[in-house]
Amino acid sequence: MRSRSALTDAQTAEALGAAWLERVLEPVSRAGRLAKDGLRPFAPGQESEARAAAAEVLQTAQRCGEGQARTLREILRRLPEPGATLALVAAGGTIDDAELTGLLLFLEGLRTLRERGRGLLPERLLPESLEDLYAHLARGRTRGGGFYLDDAFDPALAHVRSAAERARQDYACERARLRAAAEAVLGDAAREDGEFAIMRDTFAGPAPACVHVLREAPLYRIFELSDDAAALAALAVLEAAREQVATAEERVREALALELCGRAGALLAQARRAGEIDLHLGAAIFAQEHHAVAAEIVADRELTIVEGRLLPLEQRLAEQGRRYVPISFELRGQAVITGPNMGGKSAALRTAGFIQLCAQWGLPVPARSARLGLVSSIRWLGGAAGDERDGLLSSFGNEIVALAGALDETAPAARLLLIDEFARSTSPREGRALVVALLQALRERGELALATTHFANVAEATGVPHYAVAGVRRVLAQPGLAKPALAEALRMIGEAMDYRLVPASLAGAAGEDAIALARLLGLDGRLIAHAERELRAARSPEEERRDAWIR
Amino acid sequence: MKVPNFPGRRDVAADLLVRARGSASCSIAVVGPGKDVGKTVTALALVRAARRAGYATAMTSMGRDGEHQDVATTLAKPRIVLPAGTLIATATALLPRSPAVEIVELCEHLTALGPVAIARVRTECAVELAGPSTGAAMRDVIERLKHDAQVVVMDGAVDRMAATAGGDDALVVATGAALAPTLAGVLEQTRALVARLTIPQGVPAGAIVVGGALTSARACELLARDDLERGVVVRDPHSLQLPAALLTAIQRRGPVSCRRPLNVVAATVSAQGPRHALDPVALARAVADSTGLPVYDIYRNAVVGG
Numbered sequence: 001m002r003s004r005s006a007l008t009d010a011q012t013a014e015a016l017g018a019a020w021l022e023r024v025l026e027p028v029s030r031a032g033r034l035a036k037d038g039l040r041p042f043a044p045g046q047e048s049e050a051r052a053a054a055a056e057v058l059q060t061a062q063r064c065g066e067g068q069a070r071t072l073r074e075i076l077r078r079l080p081e082p083g084a085t086l087a088l089v090a091a092g093g094t095i096d097d098a099e100l101t102g103l104l105l106f107l108e109g110l111r112t113l114r115e116r117g118r119g120l121l122p123e124r125l126l127p128e129s130l131e132d133l134y135a136h137l138a139r140g141r142t143r144g145g146g147f148y149l150d151d152a153f154d155p156a157l158a159h160v161r162s163a164a165e166r167a168r169q170d171y172a173c174e175r176a177r178l179r180a181a182a183e184a185v186l187g188d189a190a191r192e193d194g195e196f197a198i199m200r201d202t203f204a205g206p207a208p209a210c211v212h213v214l215r216e217a218p219l220y221r222i223f224e225l226s227d228d229a230a231a232l233a234a235l236a237v238l239e240a241a242r243e244q245v246a247t248a249e250e251r252v253r254e255a256l257a258l259e260l261c262g263r264a265g266a267l268l269a270q271a272r273r274a275g276e277i278d279l280h281l282g283a284a285i286f287a288q289e290h291h292a293v294a295a296e297i298v299a300d301r302e303l304t305i306v307e308g309r310l311l312p313l314e315q316r317l318a319e320q321g322r323r324y325v326p327i328s329f330e331l332r333g334q335a336v337i338t339g340p341n342m343g344g345k346s347a348a349l350r351t352a353g354f355i356q357l358c359a360q361w362g363l364p365v366p367a368r369s370a371r372l373g374l375v376s377s378i379r380w381l382g383g384a385a386g387d388e389r390d391g392l393l394s395s396f397g398n399e400i401v402a403l404a405g406a407l408d409e410t411a412p413a414a415r416l417l418l419i420d421e422f423a424r425s426t427s428p429r430e431g432r433a434l435v436v437a438l439l440q441a442l443r444e445r446g447e448l449a450l451a452t453t454h455f456a457n458v459a460e461a462t463g464v465p466h467y468a469v470a471g472v473r474r475v476l477a478q479p480g481l482a483k484p485a486l487a488e489a490l491r492m493i494g495e496a497m498d499y500r501l502v503p504a505s506l507a508g509a510a511g512e513d514a515i516a517l518a519r520l521l522g523l524d525g526r527l528i529a530h531a532e533r534e535l536r537a538a539r540s541p542e543e544e545r546r547d548a549w550i551r
Numbered sequence: 552m553k554v555p556n557f558p559g560r561r562d563v564a565a566d567l568l569v570r571a572r573g574s575a576s577c578s579i580a581v582v583g584p585g586k587d588v589g590k591t592v593t594a595l596a597l598v599r600a601a602r603r604a605g606y607a608t609a610m611t612s613m614g615r616d617g618e619h620q621d622v623a624t625t626l627a628k629p630r631i632v633l634p635a636g637t638l639i640a641t642a643t644a645l646l647p648r649s650p651a652v653e654i655v656e657l658c659e660h661l662t663a664l665g666p667v668a669i670a671r672v673r674t675e676c677a678v679e680l681a682g683p684s685t686g687a688a689m690r691d692v693i694e695r696l697k698h699d700a701q702v703v704v705m706d707g708a709v710d711r712m713a714a715t716a717g718g719d720d721a722l723v724v725a726t727g728a729a730l731a732p733t734l735a736g737v738l739e740q741t742r743a744l745v746a747r748l749t750i751p752q753g754v755p756a757g758a759i760v761v762g763g764a765l766t767s768a769r770a771c772e773l774l775a776r777d778d779l780e781r782g783v784v785v786r787d788p789h790s791l792q793l794p795a796a797l798l799t800a801i802q803r804r805g806p807v808s809c810r811r812p813l814n815v816v817a818a819t820v821s822a823q824g825p826r827h828a829l830d831p832v833a834l835a836r837a838v839a840d841s842t843g844l845p846v847y848d849i850y851r852n853a854v855v856g857g
Contacts, residue, residue, distance in 0.1 A: 080657070098643035098668055101654040144699070148653040148673065161674070164650070168675060188561050189852040193599070194592060194629060197822065197831060197850035217828035222850070245674075246649035 007041045007360055011402075012380035015418070016353040017312035024286055024311075025363075027278040028073050030081035035275025041360040044374045044414045047297045053362030054294045056122050060280060061287040061364075063120045069281050069288065072117055076278045079109040082271055086264040089257045100137065100256060101147040103267075107134040110270055113277065125280060127273050133263055137256070153252045160248045164241035171238045174231035181210040182225060195224045283363050292364030295355070296371040301448050303331040303352055303416065307368035310351040314366075322491060325499035326367070327351055329467050334442050334449045336459040337501065339469025340514050344499040345452035348469070349418040352450055353378050356416050375448065377415040379406050382422040395425045403438070417442065419451035428455065436461045459504060466504035469497075489520055505542075563854045564596035565604065567847050568702070571597070571721035571816050578693055578703040578720040581819075582712045584744045587729035589821030589849065591616050591629045594706040596849045597723075601702040602634045609638035609700035612680035613689060613707025632677045638700050640692045643668045645679040652676075656695070660688035667692060680706065690718060712789070721814050722748060726838060727821030728829040737834065738841050743795035745815060745842040748788045752812040758782035758805075764792040770801060779804035787811040818844045 008018060027033050042050035060069070080102035089095055111129040118126060139152040151158035175192040182190035185208045189196045199220045207213050207223065215222040227235060260267070286292065290311055307326035314324040327348050329335070339345050358365045359372055382399055393401060399422060406417065422438060423431035432455035439462040442449045451458075459466030496516075515535065519528045571579045579597055583590040594610065601608040610633065618628060633639065638655065642664035646652055653671040660667045660683040667683050669692070682705070683689045689705075696703045705712075705720070712722075726741040754760070758781050761769060765785050770793045773779060782805045785791060790809070791798060801807055818838050822831035831848055839846040839856035846855045 096643070096646070096648065097651055097654055098646060098657060098666075101657055101668075105657070142653055142655075144655055146653050146655040146671070149651040161650075165674065189850070191852075193632060194595075195850065196852070197848070199832065199851070215823060215828075217823065219830050219832075220822070220828075220851075222823060242650070249649050249651050 006377065007375075008357070008378050008380075012353070012378055012418075015380040015420075016350055016357055016378070017310065018357060020312040020315075021354075021357065025279070025282045027275070027282060028077040029079050029274065029278045031079060031271050031275035032076065032278025032282070033275075034081070034083070035272065035279050039279070039361070042362055042374055043376055044299075047299055047374060050359065050362050050374060051294070051297045054297075054359070054364050057280065057283040057287055057362070058292075058294050058364050060121060060284040064284060064288070068120060069285050072113065072120065073278065073281045073285070075109055075112050075116070076274060076281070078105075079113075079274055080106045082106045082267050086260065086267055089261045090264055093257075094250075095253055095257045095260070097147065097149055097253075100140065100149075100253070103260065104134075104137045104140065104147050106267075106271070107137060110274065113274070117277070121277060121280070125273060125277050127270050127277070128266070130263070130266060130270065133259070133267075136259065149249055149252055153256075154248065156248050157245075157252065160241065160244040164238070164245045167234070167238040167241040171231065171234040174227070174234045175225060178210040178225045178228065178231060182208060182223070186211070186223065190223070190225070192225060195222050197222050287364040290366045292358070292366050293369060295359045295365045295367075296369070297359060298371060298373050301332070301373050301414075301446070302371065303356060303373070303448065303450075304371040305329060305352065305355055305367050306370065308351045308355050308370065309366040310347055310354050311366050312354075313347055313350070317494070320491075322494045327499065327501050329501050330465075331448065331450055333464065334439055334447065334451070334462070335465040335467060336439070336462075336504075337450065337452045337467045337469070338454065338458075338504065339452075340517060342493055342517060343469035343497060345469060346420050347499070348467075348501055349380075349420055349450055349452055353380065353416065353418050373448075375415045378418065379415060380418045380420065381406055382420040382424075396423065399423065399425070407441075415448065417447055417449040417451075419449060421452050421454065424454065431455060432458065439464055467501040468504040470500045470502050492520060493517065561852065562600060562603075563847050563852050564593075564600040564849060566854060567593075567723065567817055567819070568597055568600045568604065570845065571723065572702070577697055577701055578705065578718065579723060580705040580707065580712055580720045581723045581725055582707060582748075583725035583727075584740055585708075585730050587821070587825055588725045588727035589819055590708075590725040591631065591706050592821070592849055593723060593725050593819045593847075594704045595629065595631055597702075597704045598633065598637060601704070602637060606701040607636070607638070607699060609640070609696040609703045610680065611640035611682040611689075611692060611696065611703070611705055613682055613705060613712060615679070615681040616706050618679050630677050631680060632675060633672045635672055635675050637672045638669060638696055639672065639678055639680060640667055640669050640682050640696060641679065642666070642681045645681055646670055647676050647678055650674040650676050652678075655699070658683075658692060658695070660685075660692060669695060682707075686712075693718065693720070719814065721816045724748065724815060724818045724842075724844070725821070726818060728824035728827060728834070729821070730824075732827060734829055734834060734837060737829065738837050739795075741818070741838055742841045743798075745818070745844065747791050747795070747798065748813050748815050750785075750788055750791070750812070751806075751808050752810065753808040754784050754810065755782045755806065755808065758784045758808070760784045761790070762786075764790050767793045767797055769793075770797040773801060774804070782806040782808060785809050788813050815844065817847060818842060819847045819849055821850065822848075823850075 008016065013019065027036055082103055085095065085099040085103060107130055110127040111134060114127050114129050140147045140150050142148050151161065179190050179192045186198050186203050189198055195214050197220050209228065210226060211223040212226040213221050214224050306328045308328065309324065309326050317324045337345050337348055355365045355367055355370055356372060356375065356378055360374060381403055423434045435453050435455055435458050439451060439458065443462065443464065515528060515531050581590045581594045598608050598610050616628065616631060642662045643666055644664040646668060650673065653673055654668055655671055656669040658667040658669065662681050662684050664681050672678065683692055693703055693705065724745055726737060728737060730737045730740050759773065761783060773783060779801065783801060787809050798807065820831065820834050820838055822829045822834050831851055835846045835848050835855040844856065
């Protein structure tokens with residue numbers, strides 16, 4: 001759902017990790033899955049609702065001790081969904097005992113949820129336990145926790161069942177009598193139920209009256225007991241008794257179906273509530289596990305994040321034993337992010353989008369704090385755009401087509417544009433010109449946009465705020481160091497890189513970090529030394545200040 | 552009127568039950584290489600013997616059993632009439648409507664006929680059985696049935712009995728005249744099946760370990776090697792998915808063993824096939840001689856070997 005909504009297109013959803021978020025929040029019950037289908041993100045104008053939703057989730061997360069939310073969810077996981085059964089009774093269909101069992105389990109689940117959820121779940125979500133209906137169906141509850149169309153549903157059941165059991169025993173006695181007679185003639189292979197074989201060298205005479213021959217073979221005959229008049233009379237009584245049992249049982253089922261039909265609305269409402277609880281608990285577990293906080297949701301067009309985290313990336317790094325560095329920035333209108341390769345520029349864009357995405361769905365956000373306005377869409381532009389023209393367009397062509405489409409969209413003001421290294425695949429001079437023109441256009445349209453680029457002086461040319469990745473904090477690789485394996489190089493880069501975003505007025509030239517990266521990745525040492533001498537000669541007082549700021 | 556119980560009567564199904572339980576198994580799978588070899592008759596006889604002996608008993612099927620006719624062959628199938636108290640695992644759509652059964656549990660496992668339910672027969676009645684369709688789900692259901700039953704009987708074709716891998720079930724091989732028009736043909740198929748199901752446990756040093764199924768293609772690759780004398784190891788006998796002739800060819804070159812063996816305890820025979828009949832005494836004797844297993848004839852209430 002979160003990966004397939006009007007809020008994000010497919011490319012944006014993929015870039016932001018919407019599928020990851022959807023997986024983490026996946027409901028465990030069928031009711032939850034149905035509720036999820038009806039979910040919609042909050043839109044501009046629904047700020048107070050979005051705030052309330054996130055606050056409610058956080059309240060549940062705080063109330064639920066470790067494991068309590070999961071315990072409640074386990075009840076939901078086992079909760080049958082009554083919709084199909086209720087549709088059946090509403091249509092006048094007959095109900096069976098498995099469906100009655102499902103409804104009883106559903107009502108029991110609601111009671112348990114209400115009991116265990118009190119004090120943990122918001123009052124509005126506590127399910128109604130429909131006690132009268134439960135008490136009615138619970139007459140069929142067995143000691144082992146199952147369901148049986150018990151005599152307690154209708155005293156007539158006990159009467160006809162007793163009669164049927166007496167008739168069954170009478171008929172069984174008749175069959176036993178017939179078998180004893182057969183056994184006396186044919187031997188101990190004779191049995192009451194099913195066929196039996198007698199070798200001709202054991203018995204070759206005519207079949208006694210108590211059996212009939214099912215099959216003749218050269219060496220043996222297959223017999224089966226044959227009911228005589230007394231047995232047939234007992235069988236007739238048994239069949240009649242069984243019919244009476246069937247009639248009485250159907251009467252009970254019909255009465256139950258009628259009652260359920262009258263309560264279908266209430267039952268379906270509780271099923272929907274169970275689905276909501278499932279989604280709510282999923283969000284609460286998300287907030288607990290990822291230390292999420294309520295974003296301050298405002299009517300303004302802004303996105304301010306303090307120590308925001310891109311959870312899919314944080315998780316992947318943790319799996320590799322690597323550290324994750326939260327980022328902070330303030331976006332009001334447009335801003336530019338620059339920095340070295342592998343410095344986390346795209347990750348910063350994704351973090352912004354991920355946090356916006358969480359807030360739009362009424363979730364607490366993974367940050368120390370956040371302040372943001374709701375948008376009607378989030379669009380990821382640039383980067384690894386997919387070719388929608390079957391290879392007829394180049395990377396640059398694809399970017400332009402996607403951008404043109406985004407700029408043509410209506411209601412552009414209420415959206416967040418995340419522009420990742422736009423025009424990087426064309427000539428640097430023309431590419432920079434396009435980026436500058438794009439940012440100026442976005443500024444004039446009043447769009448909320450965050451853009452990464454390697455082009456120089458874009459922010460200065462457009463007058464938008466400029467952030468830079470802090471960059472490499474220490475020497476990545478000493479001259480003469482053997483070239484490490486890729487995984488090791490990535491670990492060293494991760495250890496040495498300062499991924500924080502800092503105001504560009506305090507940042508230095510990205511080229512310094514690029515040289516350090518090149519050294520680590522095994523570029524010739526003499527070449528590296530030459531480049532460093534060149535760089536040092538061109539060092540400015542501002543660059544010295546930036547290093548001091550980072551320290 | 553009290554139903555007599557014939558206390559002094561010989562009952563080979565009870566003997567078979569004792570043999571199966573003597574192997575410390577509380578689940579018994581009746582497997583057969585084809586249709587109409589008496590699997591359901593054997594399974595039902597075991598259930599009834601277990602109930603007569605006072606055991607809490609359960610029954611399920613890896614295919615579909617208890618319907619009037621086989622949907623594929625249209626031949627009549629034995630009815631499954633179970634005594635009160637017997638547990639069953641079957642698709643909810645097949646649960647008898649009357650007399651009502653007690654629903655013990657609704658499982659998540661699916662069949663083509665809907666989810667599986669575990670139910671208890673409250674009054675003797677005829678049932679249709681269709682258990683889970685995958686090995687893992689069947690294994691889960693068997694373990695669930697074991698919670699409430701001292702004897703669990705499974706009815707199923709051998710090609711659907713992957714659920715018995717990894718369990719401690721006793722296996723009873725059902726064979727009969729329906730397999731082939733001649734006694735020799737029946738014996739050949741039965742011997743091949745038993746040989747496959749009873750490959751020994753063990754991982755000889757230097758043996759070739761085959762992951763997954765040992766198919767005809769992989770058998771050909773093995774036969775092209777010159778180090779087969781060290782042996783071949785598979786996970787369990789169900790991993791042997793190859794014609795008997797190829798298995799025999801490999802076994803001539805080196806031993807075939809497995810990590811998880813099966814526990815085959817006996818065979819049963821049915822001398823009457825849909826188109827012809829065999830001599831039941833000769834059939835039982837020949838199966839006993841060629842497999843080394845005790846052979847029970849439920850139809851004649853007789854046993855050979857063991």
